[in-house]
Amino acid sequence: MRIQVKRTGGFAGIDRHASVETAGRADAQEWHDLAKQAVAAGRQTPPIGVPDGFSYQITVDGKTVYCSDPRLTEEQRKLISWVLKEGA
Amino acid sequence: MTANRGFEPTFCTIVPPHVLDTLARSDDPALAGPARRTLERDALERTHRRLTTVIGAPTLAPPEALADQPNRTIHDARHKQDLPGKKVRGEGDKPGKDATVNRAYAGLGATFDLFLKAYERNSINGEGLPLNATVHFGEDYNNAFWNGEQMVFGDGDGEIFLDFTIPVDVIGHELAHGVTQYTANLTYFGQPGALNESMSDVFGALIKQYTLGQSAADADWLIGAGLLAPRVTGKALRSMKEPGTAYDDDVLGKDPQPATMDDYVQTGRDNGGVHINSGIPNHAFYLTATALGGNAWERAGQIWYDVLTGGELDSEANFSDFANLTLAQARATYGEGEELQAVTKAWEQVGVLTA
Numbered sequence: 001m002r003i004q005v006k007r008t009g010g011f012a013g014i015d016r017h018a019s020v021e022t023a024g025r026a027d028a029q030e031w032h033d034l035a036k037q038a039v040a041a042g043r044q045t046p047p048i049g050v051p052d053g054f055s056y057q058i059t060v061d062g063k064t065v066y067c068s069d070p071r072l073t074e075e076q077r078k079l080i081s082w083v084l085k086e087g088a
Numbered sequence: 089m090t091a092n093r094g095f096e097p098t099f100c101t102i103v104p105p106h107v108l109d110t111l112a113r114s115d116d117p118a119l120a121g122p123a124r125r126t127l128e129r130d131a132l133e134r135t136h137r138r139l140t141t142v143i144g145a146p147t148l149a150p151p152e153a154l155a156d157q158p159n160r161t162i163h164d165a166r167h168k169q170d171l172p173g174k175k176v177r178g179e180g181d182k183p184g185k186d187a188t189v190n191r192a193y194a195g196l197g198a199t200f201d202l203f204l205k206a207y208e209r210n211s212i213n214g215e216g217l218p219l220n221a222t223v224h225f226g227e228d229y230n231n232a233f234w235n236g237e238q239m240v241f242g243d244g245d246g247e248i249f250l251d252f253t254i255p256v257d258v259i260g261h262e263l264a265h266g267v268t269q270y271t272a273n274l275t276y277f278g279q280p281g282a283l284n285e286s287m288s289d290v291f292g293a294l295i296k297q298y299t300l301g302q303s304a305a306d307a308d309w310l311i312g313a314g315l316l317a318p319r320v321t322g323k324a325l326r327s328m329k330e331p332g333t334a335y336d337d338d339v340l341g342k343d344p345q346p347a348t349m350d351d352y353v354q355t356g357r358d359n360g361g362v363h364i365n366s367g368i369p370n371h372a373f374y375l376t377a378t379a380l381g382g383n384a385w386e387r388a389g390q391i392w393y394d395v396l397t398g399g400e401l402d403s404e405a406n407f408s409d410f411a412n413l414t415l416a417q418a419r420a421t422y423g424e425g426e427e428l429q430a431v432t433k434a435w436e437q438v439g440v441l442t443a
Contacts, residue, residue, distance in 0.1 A: 010231045011258065011312075012249075012325050013363025014340060049359070051265040051276055051284065052233035070171060070235055077169060081227070 001028070003035050004059040005083040011052045018087030034082070035060045037075040042067050056080055158200035158211065159218040162189050165225045165240075172238060173222045188223045188253050192241060195259030195295075196221060202260070202291070202298045203267070206385045207393045212266035214397075219263070223253060232258055234265035247317055248339060254314045255324075260295030261311065264288040272401040279406040281362035286369035287396055293328060294385040304377040304384040310334065328374040331367030347371045349407075349439030368438050369407060375434035376414075380427065387427055391417045411435040411442045 004019040022028040038058055042065025049055050049068040056067050058079065067076050158179065164186070165173035176189050183190045196219045203209040211217040220238040229242025232252035239262040241252040252258055265288050268274055274284035289311050297307045311334075312325035322335020322343070331345035345367030346352055352368065355361045373392060377384035395401055395413045402409060414435075418428040435442050 008357045009359060009363075011233065011252070011261070011363075012230075012340075013344075013358045013361075015357060049276075050233055050235045051269075051288075052231065052262065053235070054231055054233075069231070069233065070169060070240065072169070 001032055001035065001061055002059075003031065003079070003083055003087075004057075005080050005087065006057040006059075007080070007084065008055050008057075009049065009052070010054045016084060018084050020083050020087040031082075034075055034079045038073065038079040039063060039065050041073040041076060047071070156204060156210075158197055159216065160193055160196045160200075161218065161220050162192050162196075163220065163222040164189065165222050167224055167227050167243075169226050171222055171225075171235065171240065172220060173224075186223075188241070188243070188251055191251075191253040191256075192221045192223050192239075192259065195253065195256045196239075196263065198256055198299045199260045199263045199295050202295045202385060206294075206298065206389065207397075209267075209393075209397070212263060213270040217266075217270075221259075232262055234262045234269075236269065239263060244315070244317070248320055249315055250317055252315065255296070255312050256299055257289075257292035257296040257311055257313075258315065259292075261288040261292035264291040267291065268396065271397040272405070273403045274401070274405065275403050276359055276362060278360040278362075279365070280404050281359050282365040283369055283405060283407065283410050285362045285366035286373070287392070289326060289328060289366060289370050290373045290389070290392055294389050297383070298385050303382055304388070305381060307384065309374055326363075326367065326370070328367075328370040331371050345370075347438065368440065369410065372411070372434040372438045372440065375437055376430045379430035379433065387422070388430075391421065391427065391431065394421065407440045408442060411440045415442055 001022045002019060003022065004017065006015070006017040008015050020031065022031045025031065039060050042058055044065065046055055046066040047068050050070065053069040056076070058065050058067070058076070072080070160179050161175060162177040163173035164176045165171070176186070177184060177193055183193070200211060200219065203211070211219065221241065222238060223241045225240045225242050228245035230245055230249045232239065232241045239259070244250045244252060265284070268284050268287050274280040274287070276284055292311060293307070293309060309329040310324035310327055313323060315325060316322050316335065320335065320340060321337040322340065324334045326343070326345060327334045331347040332343050334343040334345070336342045344353065344364050346365065347367055348371070349368060353361045353364045355364070358364060373388060377388035380387050391414055394417050395410065398417070400413055414431050415428065418431045422428065432442070
């Protein structure tokens with residue numbers, strides 16, 4: 001499973017993106033569960049944001065959903081920080 | 089910007105925005121143009137819905153609030169993302185051990201002071217709105233934002249950004265989003281969005297200058313000085329004096345801000361480049377303020393403030409609309425003098441056409 005996160009906006013207006021391929025990872029199941037829940041709670045189009053807030057685009061195996069700060073689910077928050085931290 | 093709205097081919101209603109985003113950056117104008125316009129239109133409408141909802145909420149000052157005193161409350165999210173978090177300092181409470189809390193408290197006070205003393209505005213809404221902020225939001229959180237009701241500050245990750253309460257202009261920037269929300273309510277997309285961002289940079293910079301007692305000539309005109317971690321090659325996030333020169337770093341890339349309309353950036357990202365093209369009106373303000381000399385919050389700031397809050401500025405205003413209002417305001421307040429001349433030359437220099 002390939003998980004991509006793209007972040008735009010923010011006070012600095014600087015984009016960040018990263019992706020993780022879960023195949024072969026010992027914690028793959030954990031990633032899959034998290035990704036499924038994060039995508040299920042996402043929107044089909046970018047939701048309402050706030051001034052200087054981050055907007056996110058999460059793509060899991062080709063399916064893309066959107067979410068924005070400060071209204072993320074716990075799973076979205078966890079997945080986003082995980083991918084941006086560990087992904088390349 | 090929306091003049092062609094009715095003539096757009098039914099190109100994109102089912103195309104996902106990320107595809108539009110890629111298309112919008114295409115070298116082929118036949119692909120890029122419609123995709124970009126669709127992205128702009130979609131985001132414009134979404135943002136518009138939100139902002140009209142947000143501004144509808146009335147806020148009453150608590151009876152104990154004095155007209156000339158701020159009413160500040162600082163909360164601590166304790167590295168979670170639940171707002172507002174635990175209350176850690178209220179108005180009049182003594183400083184505690186947490187420097188971040190103390191900086192936020194002082195920064196809210198500095199912002200309140202500038203608006204009250206320079207422009208006779210009682211808090212963000214002009215009616216004594218309590219000022220609420222949350223610090224230590226999230227873990228290694230590289231951002232600060234205004235959520236429509238309060239300010240939120242992250243600690244930064246220490247790698248790229250430090251604590252977002254460090255620069256007082258960042259605190260002022262977030263609060264100024266509140267002022268804009270309660271006044272012109274500029275739509276957070278495209279040119280009105282870049283104006284919204286520019287208002288926050290202008291008043292953020294003025295709050296810093298007012299606090300330090302700096303004249304326009306002495307000020308650094310930087311936004312976010314002190315925010316970048318030591319390893320980052322750069323001096324701040326934005327420069328009003330020289331847009332595009334604030335940083336040039338391996339990880340962050342190069343400051344993308346244009347100073348003039350010749351380099352205006354068309355993009356669907358960042359709400360249509362609100363943090364990018366704000367460089368143009370930012371530079372116009374800098375040029376006006378330095379041409380006039382003295383304290384920037386006095387004449388230049390007064391003109392900008394009066395336009396923002398005067399009721400004539402449309403929520404969908406573009407750069408030219410705003411520029412024309414600053415000319416009219418300069419004439420109305422100061423007559424046919426050096427103020428009008430400075431404003432006229434500033435917009436000319438950044439390439440924004442005026443009537």
